[in-house]
Amino acid sequence: MGEDYLKKIAHATARHEKPYLPSQDTKLLRRSVKEYTGGSALEIGFGSGSVMEELSKNFELVVGTELIPLREQFSSLGGPWHRIIADRATCFRSSIFDLVVFNPPYLPSDSIEDITVDGGGGGVEVPLLFLDEASRVITRDGKVLMVISDAGEIARIETRCGAMGLQFRIIAEEDLFYESLYVYEIKWKEEGP
Numbered sequence: 758m759g760e761d762y763l764k765k766i767a768h769a770t771a772r773h774e775k776p777y778l779p780s781q782d783t784k785l786l787r788r789s790v791k792e793y794t795g796g797s798a799l800e801i802g803f804g805s806g807s808v809m810e811e812l813s814k815n816f817e818l819v820v821g822t823e824l825i826p827l828r829e830q831f832s833s834l835g836g837p838w839h840r841i842i843a844d845r846a847t848c849f850r851s852s853i854f855d856l857v858v859f860n861p862p863y864l865p866s867d868s869i870e871d872i873t874v875d876g877g878g879g880g881v882e883v884p885l886l887f888l889d890e891a892s893r894v895i896t897r898d899g900k901v902l903m904v905i906s907d908a909g910e911i912a913r914i915e916t917r918c919g920a921m922g923l924q925f926r927i928i929a930e931e932d933l934f935y936e937s938l939y940v941y942e943i944k945w946k947e948e949g950p
Contacts, residue, residue: 795855880909
């Protein structure tokens with residue numbers, strides 16, 4: 758999906774006018790990050806900044822990336838964190854973050870019309886791109902926290918983790934009337950990347 762994804766995102770962002778507002782998935786991720794501490798954390802797609810705010814309580818350095826942030830995302834967010842315009846984590850060198858978190862667009866879609874919710878085919882094409890970047894920038898002992906919905910093809914994410922030498926476990930879940938949300942903790946298997 759790589760280059761195709763970027764073309765679709767460029768088209769969709771031209772129509773995008775508001776940041777993703779905190780919803781049940783953001784709140785679930787925010788509650789989940791409270792249990793983690795370390796030197797450095799990255800949130801891919803910081804949206805409202807709600808999760809970065811929570812991360813800043815337990816991490817020395819907190820960085821958030823956003824593909825096309827709106828002016829109000831930069832001017833209204835206070836706090837001891839850094840905000841960077843970037844696609845996922847492509848601007849960072851490998852193995853530098855203790856924790857990477859993201860609440861990617863995860864709803865199944867044939868096209869990317871709304872960059873805040875459309876996850877591509879099976880609802881996992883965009884989350885898998887996020888996972889590829891997140892696994893590249895975590896330290897050997899680092900972890901990734903990822904929100905995913907059972908509306909998508911979760912088995913594809915689990916299969917990709919195995920193929921990449923990653924292990925996963927569900928650390929939080931919330932059942933809504935239309936979907937179940939999960940937070941996956943993902944890390945390198947003992948034998949390494």
